[in-house]
Amino acid sequence: MVLISNSFLILNPLIFRHAVDVFDPNSISSENFISRGLNLIVGNDQQSLRVWGLLLVFVALISAIFKYGMRLTFISISREAEKEVRSELFERIQNQSMAFFDRHGIGELLSRLTNDITSYRDVLGPGIMYPLFFITLMVPGLFALFSISKPLATISLFPLLIIPLINASIRKQIYRLSRNVQKTLADMSNMAQEHFSAIRIVKGYVIENALFQKFSVLCRHLANLNVRLAVLQGLLYPLFTLLTKVITVLLVLFAGVIIVRAWSDLTPADFVSFMWIQSYIFFPVLMLGWLLPIYERGRAAYDRLVEIYEEPIEVQDAGDSQLHIPDLADIQITNLTFTYPTASMPSLENINLTVQGGSFVGITGPIGSGKSTLFRLLNREYEIPRGMITIGDHDIHDFSLDAFRKQMVTVEQAPFLFSKTIAENVRFGRQEASQEELELVAEYADLHETVLDFPDRYHTMIGERGVTLSGGQKQRVAMARAFLVNRTILLLDDIFSAVDTATEKRIFEAMRENFRGKTVLLITHRMTILEQMDRVVYLMNGHVVEDGTPKELMAKGGHYAALAELQRLD
Numbered sequence: 001m002v003l004i005s006n007s008f009l010i011l012n013p014l015i016f017r018h019a020v021d022v023f024d025p026n027s028i029s030s031e032n033f034i035s036r037g038l039n040l041i042v043g044n045d046q047q048s049l050r051v052w053g054l055l056l057v058f059v060a061l062i063s064a065i066f067k068y069g070m071r072l073t074f075i076s077i078s079r080e081a082e083k084e085v086r087s088e089l090f091e092r093i094q095n096q097s098m099a100f101f102d103r104h105g106i107g108e109l110l111s112r113l114t115n116d117i118t119s120y121r122d123v124l125g126p127g128i129m130y131p132l133f134f135i136t137l138m139v140p141g142l143f144a145l146f147s148i149s150k151p152l153a154t155i156s157l158f159p160l161l162i163i164p165l166i167n168a169s170i171r172k173q174i175y176r177l178s179r180n181v182q183k184t185l186a187d188m189s190n191m192a193q194e195h196f197s198a199i200r201i202v203k204g205y206v207i208e209n210a211l212f213q214k215f216s217v218l219c220r221h222l223a224n225l226n227v228r229l230a231v232l233q234g235l236l237y238p239l240f241t242l243l244t245k246v247i248t249v250l251l252v253l254f255a256g257v258i259i260v261r262a263w264s265d266l267t268p269a270d271f272v273s274f275m276w277i278q279s280y281i282f283f284p285v286l287m288l289g290w291l292l293p294i295y296e297r298g299r300a301a302y303d304r305l306v307e308i309y310e311e312p313i314e315v316q317d318a319g320d321s322q323l324h325i326p327d328l329a330d331i332q333i334t335n336l337t338f339t340y341p342t343a344s345m346p347s348l349e350n351i352n353l354t355v356q357g358g359s360f361v362g363i364t365g366p367i368g369s370g371k372s373t374l375f376r377l378l379n380r381e382y383e384i385p386r387g388m389i390t391i392g393d394h395d396i397h398d399f400s401l402d403a404f405r406k407q408m409v410t411v412e413q414a415p416f417l418f419s420k421t422i423a424e425n426v427r428f429g430r431q432e433a434s435q436e437e438l439e440l441v442a443e444y445a446d447l448h449e450t451v452l453d454f455p456d457r458y459h460t461m462i463g464e465r466g467v468t469l470s471g472g473q474k475q476r477v478a479m480a481r482a483f484l485v486n487r488t489i490l491l492l493d494d495i496f497s498a499v500d501t502a503t504e505k506r507i508f509e510a511m512r513e514n515f516r517g518k519t520v521l522l523i524t525h526r527m528t529i530l531e532q533m534d535r536v537v538y539l540m541n542g543h544v545v546e547d548g549t550p551k552e553l554m555a556k557g558g559h560y561a562a563l564a565e566l567q568r569l570d
Contacts, residue, residue, distance in 0.1 A: 001073065002129075005066035006137040009280055010144050012059050017148075017273035019052040071129065078125030086117050089309055097315040098381040099341045104308070107190030112308055115185050116301040119178075123298030130291050134284040141281045148274045149266055151258070152251055156278055159243050159285050166239065167292050170232055174296035177229040181297075182304055184222045191215060233293040237286065244282040251278065314383040317401040325399065325407035327488055327517060328357035329392030331378070336388045338377055347373040348542045355535075357392075360512070360520045362530045362550075364563065365539035371523045372413075374539070375491045378521075379410050391489075409487040413494040413523075415478030417466030422451055423458040425466075425477055429485040437484065444510040445479040446503050471498035479507065490515070492522045496529065504529065527567045536560060 093100075093109060138160075145153035195202055195211055202208060255271045336351035348370045355361050363371050377384055380396060389396045396404065409429070417425050426442065427433050438458065442448040450473060454460040466474045475498050482490065496504040508529055511520065522529065530536050531550045538546035538559050546558050553560035 001066045001070040002132050003136045005063045005070055006133065007140055008059050008063035008066070009137065010140045010277060012056055012063070013273040013276035013280075014144060015052070015056055015059060016276065017269050019056075020269035020272070021267070022052075070133075074129035075125050078121050078128075081124045082117055082121040085120065085305070086113060089113060089117070089305065092309055092313075095313055095317075096311070097313065097383060098376065099314055099383070100311060102340070102342055105186075105190035105194065107188075107193035108186040109308070110193065111182070111186035111189040112304055116182055116304050119182070119294075119297045119301035120305060122294050123302070126291065127294055127298060130284065130287050134288070137284055138281060141277055144277050145274060145281070148270050148277075149255075149258075152255060152266075152274055155247060155251055155254060156281065158247055159240070159282070162243060163240070163285065163288060166236070167288075170235070171292065171296055174229065174232050174293055175300055177225055177232065178293075178297040178300035179303070181222065181225045181229060182300055184218060184225060188215070188218050188222065191218065229293075236288075236292060237290060240286050240288060244285060248275075248278070248282070251275065315380055315401070316383070316397070318398055321398055321400045321403065323394055323399050324403050325488060326392050329488070329519075330357050331355040331489075331519065332390045334388055334390075336374075336377065336384070338373060338382065338384055340373075340382075346542055348377070351542075351544055353537060353544060353547065355519060355521065357519050358517050359534040360522065360532075362533035362536045363521060363523045363539065364525055364530060364536065364560070365545075368541075369539040370542040371539055372493055373542075375410060375493055375521070375523070378489075378491060379408060380404060407488040408491065409482045409485055409489075410491040411475075411478050411482045411493060411495050413475075413497055415466075415474055417462060417469070417474055417477060419462070419464045421456075421459045421461055422454075422477060425462065426458075426480045426484055428481055433484055438480075441480045441483040444483050444507070444514060445476040446499075446506045446510070447473070447476040447480050450476070472500070472503065475499060476503075476507075487518075489519045490521070492520065494523045494525075496524060496526060501528065508532065525563070527564045530560075531564075 090113065093113075142153065142156075145156060191214070202211060252275075255266065255274070258266050259268065259271065331354070333351050333353040333355075336348055336353075337346055338348045339346040351370075351374070363374070365371055376382055378389065380401065386395050386397050391399075418428070423438060426438055430437075435458075439448055442451060451457055451460070460468075462468050462477075466477065469477065475495055479492075479495055482492075496507070499507070504526065505528070512532070522533070524530060533550060535548065536546075536550055536553055537544055538553070540559065546553055546556065546560050548556070550560075554564060
């Protein structure tokens with residue numbers, strides 16, 4: 001389409017040239033395939049102005065139709081490419097391990113998924129369309145110019161020789177500034193996302209003005225970078241315009257001398273046609289002043305996107321594995337040592353532990369002893385070497401991630417709830433669950449009666465992150481969500497920290513009665529729960545210091561017994 005459009009665009013001045021020659025009695029028309037074709041088309045109507053006018057309009061209309069189709073196609077393709085790139089990048093980020101999110105802020109990732117992809121899309125649309133437009137216009141255009149006048153056509157080539165030199169002199173600066181602009185935008189997005197998410201803490205500590213000042217510094221920095229970038233970009237278009245105007249003046253002067261001095265057979269019709277075609281050729285030259293900065297911005301955005309896309313996915317998926325975690329499978333932990341990517345000391349060191357399938361195991365210990373880290377590794381949020389954790393005599397790396405996580409569910413101490421209804425949050429893992437199943441797991445979590453007190457009951461909107469619920473209600477919604485998916489292994493991270501003793505007792509009794517045959521690992525400090533567990537593991541400084549039944553540990557008189565005595569005194 002672009003080739004046809006530009007061919008017809010160049011054809012119009014040539015038709016005009018031939019028409020002028022036809023009406024000029026002193027003109028000697030040159031014989032070429034265009035003139036022969038026009039004679040064949042116009043025939044006996046050579047002296048009709050109306051026929052030549054309609055022909056010019058028709059050719060211009062054909063060129064415009066194909067140009068419209070060309071622009072529509074390119075823009076559509078760039079939008080489709082933007083959609084696919086954004087989808088693939090989102091999927092890639094979603095499949096990353098937690099170590100990836102430890103390195104990259106959420107605001108930064110949002111900036112790359114929006115601002116960077118938009119800049120990249122501009123390259124895929126106009127960035128491809130205009131070079132093709134330039135090439136398909138220059139080839140027939142220069143051919144037509146040289147066929148009219150070789151000296152004038154040679155002068156017209158000067159802008160094409162100078163433009164690469166101008167581009168080479170400033171492209172590195174534009175690239176560097178564009179990359180800094182994208183990075184600063186990511187920093188602003190990160191700061192806004194983080195502080196708006198923690199707006200209650202911000203207001204609680206009355207530091208709005210301090211944060212405003214920090215954000216203002218980022219805004220001023222971004223503004224300065226954009227001004228410097230705009231200065232460089234703004235130089236190109238006027239510079240290219242000046243260059244084309246100077247060449248146009250030179251062409252007019254030189255053509256005037258040729259015609260007046262009769263140095264060649266150049267006619268006024270040839271000159272008008274030449275200048276008409278030359279104006280078409282200079283238009284894409286001017287567009288390069290707008291296009292070159294787009295390339296540099298797009299290149300900077302592309303490099304940032306590639307950085308994210310090519311980051312290795314650390315937790316590898318054995319996608320072709322047909323293994324499934326069997327019921328009552330034992331969990332064997334052998335010499336487990338783990339250090340967070342951003343930490344200098346290990347959080348867990350030489351952990352050796354066997355969890356019998358179908359048992360209730362309590363995990364306790366002081367803050368920072370590695371209890372939650374152990375759950376994260378069991379849930380494969382971080383990668384560890386083979387041989388450290390096996391389930392049912394199979395290394396955890398032998399299971400596909402889907403099969404692995406379909407048999408395991410985690411409830412965190414500070415659960416995340418979505419800005420939806422209570423029912424939608426509980427059904428998050430099983431969208432097809434019936435109302436009866438929903439109410440049943442709510443009863444297990446001692447949530448059902450509480451929900452019935454709300455005006456809209458299970459259709460109550462809970463706001464962003466469950467803002468309308470208390471801490472204990474949030475934990476119980478998260479428990480019900482985990483209970484509904486009915487997994488074989490439950491990892492419960494201090495789920496009773498925000499509920500009273502009576503509620504805790506009812507929930508645990510429901511779990512004991514209804515979760516027989518499931519492996520439950522529960523982090524807690526409450527002796528009322530620990531003393532009912534089949535087994536208790538006491539962690540300290542990343543090591544297992546005590547392991548046994550509650551009675552055995554009480555008789556041992558160590559850390560567990562001291563914790564029990566402390567809570568008895570309380």
